[in-house]
Amino acid sequence: DGGITQSPKYLFRKEGQNVTLSCEQNLNHDAMYWYRQDPGQGLRLIYYSQIVNDFQKGDIAEGYSVSREKKESFPLTVTSAQKNPTAFYLCASRGGGAHEAFFGQGTRLTVV
């Protein structure tokens, strides 16, 4: 089935460690997005990408990094520079600006 797969669903890491969240899509979409969701704050855009090897910072990019080496993959690394990384992370893709985004099931990251 076509869709977006995020893994893992739950992730626990020690403070100070980098961690990479996976996002894969088989919808042949050009654009991919990463959002962070905290209680009461909605979805905040971290990074987004239109094409391979190109991406732009969103509203809260500090402490995060991404890569787009393949069209179907857009991994997000939460670095030790991110001061408060515990959150729910959502990945999305879409076929263009006029189209709706499709979301993965999310990764809940807990840093202890």
Next chain:
Amino acid sequence: AQKVTQAQTEISVVEKEDVTLDCVYETRDTTYYLFWYKQPPSGELVFLIRRNSFDEQNEISGRYSWNFQKSTSSFNFTITASQVVDSAVYFCALSEAGTGTASKLTFGTGTRLQVTL
């Protein structure tokens, strides 16, 4: 810069009541797209509707209806005869047309709807 405001943080209604979720947006573009999503407790966002800036017709889909008014920069969502299964967080989102690079998709802070028996 684009912005979406959902002023209602949480709404509680009794089943069968009608409820309207407000969405106000800001954009400098003349071409843009508006969306509504539902987020049930499972966490995955479910797409409900898309509206482009050239189409101000209201839309009805079953118990759901949407009122788009460019004059007030609003795109409100009404659920008629609410049901317990409608309980979720609802997000409004805005995307400018974009040229070449990925268009930014901005979400509001969401409105949590609680429908009780």
